[in-house]
Amino acid sequence: MGLWDGLYRVLMRRNSVYVTFVVAGAFVGERMVDNGVHKLWDYCNVGKKFEDIPVLGQRLSE
Template structure:
């Protein structure tokens, strides 16, 4: 291949570069939105995992909690 000539195929990384990283404003927006969505997904997954491991041990699961026993 001659110096300065471009390949026509490119590949996945070159395509991602062309779409997301060529302009700084698009790149920063992509990173911020990706971080926000990633945080939401991780938070949801950890919450569901915690609830699945603690069924029957949570405050909401104990029916007599908060009630006074009759004397």
């Protein structure tokens, strides 16, 4: 029994298991790509974002 035979027996014999695997994989993959792009954006824009500028959003004390 090879790798492909094992994957076929576990995932692709029943349509409900296959569809569940595809939907769950798409959800997990989307979250991974979203987090990766967000971290890349933060890395490339350090010091340029609104949160990084200390004087913005602060009120002067009376």
